[in-house]
Amino acid sequence: MTDYKIHVLICGGTGCKSADSDELKKSLKQWIDEVGLEDDVQVVLTGCFGFCEKGPIVKVLPDNTFYVSVTPSDAEEIVKEHLLKGRVVQRLLYRDPNTHQQISDSKGMDFYKKQMRIALRNCGFINPENIQEYISRDGYMALGKCLTELTPEDTIQEIKDSGLRGRGGGGFPTGLKWEITRKSEADQKYVVCNADEGDPGAFMDRSILEGDPHSVIEAMSICGYCIGASKGLVYIRAEYPLAIERLKIALDQAREYGLLGEDILGTGFDFDIDIRLGAGAFVCGEETALIHSMEGKRGEPTFKPPFPSVSGFLGKPTNVNNVETFANIPVIINKGASWFNKIGTENSKGTKVFALAGKINNVGLIEVPMGTTLREVIYDIGGGIKDGKEFKSVQTGGPSGGCLTKNFLDTPIDYDNLLKAGSMMGSGGMIVMDEDDCMVAIARFYLEFILEESCGKCSPCRIGNKRLFEILDKITSGKGEEKDIERLILLSNVIKDTSLCGLGQTSPNPVLSTILNFRDEYLAHVNEKKCPSGQCKSLLKYEIIEDLCTGCTLCFRNCPVGAITGERRQPHYIDQSLCIKCGVCYEKCKFNAIKLT
Amino acid sequence: MTKIKTLDDLRRIKNEVQSKIKLRENSSSPEHLVQVKIGMATCGIASGARETMKYFIDELELQAIDAVVTQTGCMGFCYAEPTVEVTLPGKDPVVFGFVGKDKAREIIDVYIKRGELVDGIIPLSFKTIHD
Numbered sequence: 001m002t003d004y005k006i007h008v009l010i011c012g013g014t015g016c017k018s019a020d021s022d023e024l025k026k027s028l029k030q031w032i033d034e035v036g037l038e039d040d041v042q043v044v045l046t047g048c049f050g051f052c053e054k055g056p057i058v059k060v061l062p063d064n065t066f067y068v069s070v071t072p073s074d075a076e077e078i079v080k081e082h083l084l085k086g087r088v089v090q091r092l093l094y095r096d097p098n099t100h101q102q103i104s105d106s107k108g109m110d111f112y113k114k115q116m117r118i119a120l121r122n123c124g125f126i127n128p129e130n131i132q133e134y135i136s137r138d139g140y141m142a143l144g145k146c147l148t149e150l151t152p153e154d155t156i157q158e159i160k161d162s163g164l165r166g167r168g169g170g171g172f173p174t175g176l177k178w179e180i181t182r183k184s185e186a187d188q189k190y191v192v193c194n195a196d197e198g199d200p201g202a203f204m205d206r207s208i209l210e211g212d213p214h215s216v217i218e219a220m221s222i223c224g225y226c227i228g229a230s231k232g233l234v235y236i237r238a239e240y241p242l243a244i245e246r247l248k249i250a251l252d253q254a255r256e257y258g259l260l261g262e263d264i265l266g267t268g269f270d271f272d273i274d275i276r277l278g279a280g281a282f283v284c285g286e287e288t289a290l291i292h293s294m295e296g297k298r299g300e301p302t303f304k305p306p307f308p309s310v311s312g313f314l315g316k317p318t319n320v321n322n323v324e325t326f327a328n329i330p331v332i333i334n335k336g337a338s339w340f341n342k343i344g345t346e347n348s349k350g351t352k353v354f355a356l357a358g359k360i361n362n363v364g365l366i367e368v369p370m371g372t373t374l375r376e377v378i379y380d381i382g383g384g385i386k387d388g389k390e391f392k393s394v395q396t397g398g399p400s401g402g403c404l405t406k407n408f409l410d411t412p413i414d415y416d417n418l419l420k421a422g423s424m425m426g427s428g429g430m431i432v433m434d435e436d437d438c439m440v441a442i443a444r445f446y447l448e449f450i451l452e453e454s455c456g457k458c459s460p461c462r463i464g465n466k467r468l469f470e471i472l473d474k475i476t477s478g479k480g481e482e483k484d485i486e487r488l489i490l491l492s493n494v495i496k497d498t499s500l501c502g503l504g505q506t507s508p509n510p511v512l513s514t515i516l517n518f519r520d521e522y523l524a525h526v527n528e529k530k531c532p533s534g535q536c537k538s539l540l541k542y543e544i545i546e547d548l549c550t551g552c553t554l555c556f557r558n559c560p561v562g563a564i565t566g567e568r569r570q571p572h573y574i575d576q577s578l579c580i581k582c583g584v585c586y587e588k589c590k591f592n593a594i595k596l597t
Numbered sequence: 598m599t600k601i602k603t604l605d606d607l608r609r610i611k612n613e614v615q616s617k618i619k620l621r622e623n624s625s626s627p628e629h630l631v632q633v634k635i636g637m638a639t640c641g642i643a644s645g646a647r648e649t650m651k652y653f654i655d656e657l658e659l660q661a662i663d664a665v666v667t668q669t670g671c672m673g674f675c676y677a678e679p680t681v682e683v684t685l686p687g688k689d690p691v692v693f694g695f696v697g698k699d700k701a702r703e704i705i706d707v708y709i710k711r712g713e714l715v716d717g718i719i720p721l722s723f724k725t726i727h728d
Contacts, residue, residue, distance in 0.1 A: 007714055047677055047694045047719035059720070115723030124636060124672030124682075125725075135607070136614040144604040203639075210638045211670015242639050258600030266603045331726055365673040367723070381722065 013048025199398025
């Protein structure tokens with residue numbers, strides 16, 4: 001066993017690689033050989049540290065020294081000073097932007113640990129199919145504490161004091177919801193977990209159920225104790241087979257251990273949970289539609305009030321919370337409301353899980369305290385934009401949310417700030433877009449999704465969204481006029497004001513927010529009939545550059561509609577009225593003589 | 598399994614499990630246990646985590662290395678699936694990304710057997726309530 005005394009970790013993430021980290025590794029190795037340290041020092045390439053702005057990053061173990069913006073020419077100094085003589089190279093250390101102090105130990109840097117995992121505390125740590133591992137990490141202790149030390153009122157007060165708000169979209173205060181359901185009188189009440197995660201690109205709830213199903217079971221039991229329910233239901237889409245399987249295993253284990261069932265922990269409290277499978281309709285994430293679907297009826301929403309907390313599943317008071325909301329509950333009980341409400345911003349407490357997707361380097365699942373800025377999420381944790389492209393927009397809140405521009409990069413993320421910026425928290429999908437994405441096409445994409453998913457019960461949503469889609473389609477195919485933009489805004493507002501449920505009330509958001517933030521792109525589409533990012537195929541124009549065309553006739557022979565004319569060895573010409581924009585000429589030309597405009 | 602009937606029962610089980618894990622971690626025998634955790638959420642499995650897990654189980658057994666291979670949920674590094682966390686006795690856990698068969702072989706031969714790090718480590722960038 002070779003016993004290296006020192007390990008030098010070099011970031012090999014995309015960002016650092018493009019800043020020459022390969023060259024740096026080579027040159028570090030050269031200098032290490034040169035001074036004869038090759039048996040003591042090992043150089044290793046790592047994945048992204050998530051601090052790409054200051055890349056390439058070099059970390060030296062065991063002393064945890066963290067060097068930033070290291071170039072190949074710094075290798076000599078690091079090797080001779082640090083590795084050989086044990087003196088830290090001061091000038092390469094990270095400087096705290098606020099205190100201007102140099103920090104050498106990465107553990108002292110706040111950027112390095114921007115993520116705080118509460119809901120994801122056990123995801124990726126424990127074996128989700130082994131209840132003992134959950135128990136070893138304080139599992140079911142919160143339930144025990146509630147049943148033996150706290151009254152339901154105390155517990156609800158604790159949740160209210162924590163400031164926890166619903167993580168599924170709207171952000172309704174969880175403690176308040178529990179209190180209302182508790183106060184509704186009935187012989188039977190229900191706790192429902194909404195695991196109908198439907199936003200494109202979002203997978204937070206799935207990951208929690210797959211990685212830590214017991215935290216949801218425990219929290220649902222606590223909720224049952226608080227509101228006076230003995231029955232829980234998890235509504236989950238059938239297209240999450242692994243989450244369902246793990247949840248079933250977890251339920252069986254909890255029953256086997258007596259943590260579900262009758263007389264839990266000898267306190268006389270009875271509670272059990274069933275699974276209800278959904279067919280994956282977006283509208284069933286809306287709580288009244290979800291309840292109808294569980295009752296075996298069509299997944300259509302009904303008017304609120306009455307709210308489910310008064311009359312829900314089978315007409316009984318029903319408390320519906322989202323998976324991530326539940327996952328926070330045991331921690332709040334164990335650590336106390338005063339611990340939890342110190343995290344986050346004034347009106348948004350705790351953390352939020354986001355699913356990073358789109359044109360971002362580190363696609364994945366992250367959890368940050370509320371109030372973290374978009375810039376920190378995208379650049380420090382997400383590793384920045386793919387291929388070094390320019391950031392254009394980030395879509396939050398799924399089809400009910402909106403697109404934020406770079407002006408919002410430094411806005412702290414919380415429920416209120418996102419609403420003010422014309423988007424919403426939603427369930428936590430974050431789709432990052434770069435300079436190549438067309439915002440009109442994005443709005444059209446979301447509308448297409450809404451068209452598929454609208455249940456059709458109310459006309460504003462069923463017909464209005466269809467009209468919105470048609471106008472957007474007209475604009476992206478080059479037949480739009482400037483008046484269409486005003487039509488979009490007017491119709492959007494009508495749909496928002498008159499739709500029955502949350503789906504229709506928020507469905508025009510992607511349209512409104514893209515018009516608000518990217519009106520110039522809409523104008524380019526309708527006035528100049530141009531798509532600035534080159535995404536809208538029918539607005540593209542293929543042209544032959546005369547100077548580069550050799551007259552080889554290759555394009556002429558391949559054009560399927562005969563739109564290209566020209567003599568042999570003479571520049572050719574494309575008749576735009578005939579061209580169908582198939583792009584064959586562009587692909588076939590060997591002289592790069594065809595341009596896209 | 599006898600049922601947990603009181604909160605004290607629950608506490609006792611928690612302590613038992615924790616001490617079992619501690620014993621595993623602090624074991625001072627020369628053939629102490631290596632722990633391998635495979636990220637087996639949908640994202641991991643879609644990228645081949647099942648094959649990776651099977652390979653670890655088969656290969657570690659074949660080479661008679663004293664190891665526990667377990668599954669876990671999503672570690673959050675979906676861009677680098679399959680992800681594998683290896684804990685050598687007495688050392689901090691190390692997470693590796695993009696662990697296909699070849700990488701798994703390298704991890705076993707170089708890191709588990711010789712204690713040398715291999716390329717592809719994913720630096721952990723979060724804290725949990727247990728830290």
